[in-house]
Amino acid sequence: KQEVTQIPAALSVPEGENLVLNCSFTDSAIYNLQWFRQDPGKGLTSLLLIQSSQREQTSGRLNASLDKSSGRSTLYIAASQPGDSATYLCAVSNTGNQFYFGTGTSLTVIP
Amino acid sequence: NAGVMQNPRHLVRRRGQEARLRCSPMKGHSHVYWYRQLPEEGLKFMVYLQKENIIDESGMPKERFSAEFPKEGPSILRIQQVVRGDSAAYFCASSPIETIQTQYFGPGTRLLVL
Numbered sequence: 001k002q003e004v005t006q007i008p009a010a011l012s013v014p015e016g017e018n019l020v021l022n023c024s025f026t027d028s029a030i031y032n033l034q035w036f037r038q039d040p041g042k043g044l045t046s047l048l049l050i051q052s053s054q055r056e057q058t059s060g061r062l063n064a065s066l067d068k069s070s071g072r073s074t075l076y077i078a079a080s081q082p083g084d085s086a087t088y089l090c091a092v093s094n095t096g097n098q099f100y101f102g103t104g105t106s107l108t109v110i111p
Numbered sequence: 112n113a114g115v116m117q118n119p120r121h122l123v124r125r126r127g128q129e130a131r132l133r134c135s136p137m138k139g140h141s142h143v144y145w146y147r148q149l150p151e152e153g154l155k156f157m158v159y160l161q162k163e164n165i166i167d168e169s170g171m172p173k174e175r176f177s178a179e180f181p182k183e184g185p186s187i188l189r190i191q192q193v194v195r196g197d198s199a200a201y202f203c204a205s206s207p208i209e210t211i212q213t214q215y216f217g218p219g220t221r222l223l224v225l
Binding site for chain 2: 004036041042043044045046089091097098099100101102103104
């Protein structure tokens with residue numbers, strides 16, 4: 001059974017810093033991996049989707065990498081802003097129709 | 112194009128009552144997925160439905176929980192005889208095609224069982 005782990009569970013950084021969030025998964029036979037953002041009391045917003053054949057995806061200040069063989073992904077956020085404060089979720093899918101989610105990293109960017 | 116809509120956003124029930132959670136997928140989407148987020152835990156898949164069919168219910172508890180997605184109207188997640196352990200956020204997602212890479216999530220329904 002696929003298990004997804006995210007480290008750290010919480011992170012607090014001053015505004016302007018670059019940061020890295022980590023995600024690991026136990027079954028490397030994934031279909032794709034997706035990073036989401038969850039704001040308190042809100043739904044999930046998809047940030048980046050990486051197909052199993054890809055190694056990274058970029059969107060603005062965000063860059064996500066994927067190393068299937070080691071079962072790891074990282075989300076890099078450049079020049080962090082207070083508006084980036086949220087919980088970041090990593091989710092992987094195998095060939096089925098469901099995501100397996102990590103428990104998230106709660107990010108606080110201090111102005 | 113409105114996003115995935117869920118209602119109610121918050122629901123309070125006493126133990127033993129029934130909870131009915133509704134999900135209206137995005138326009139043109141015929142695939143719906145339900146996930147549950149227990150306190151301090153990650154989201155966990157419950158069920159995947161297409162119109163009038165349950166495709167995968169491997170994540171659904173065996174008792175008290177049921178889901179449907181009728182030909183007309185929203186998808187319904189029904190929890191009978193709720194217990195305190197059912198308190199959680201229930202998220203619905205929809206997609207336009209069979210692959211899950213384009214799932215769009217709703218804002219969730221927060222269920223509190225007293």
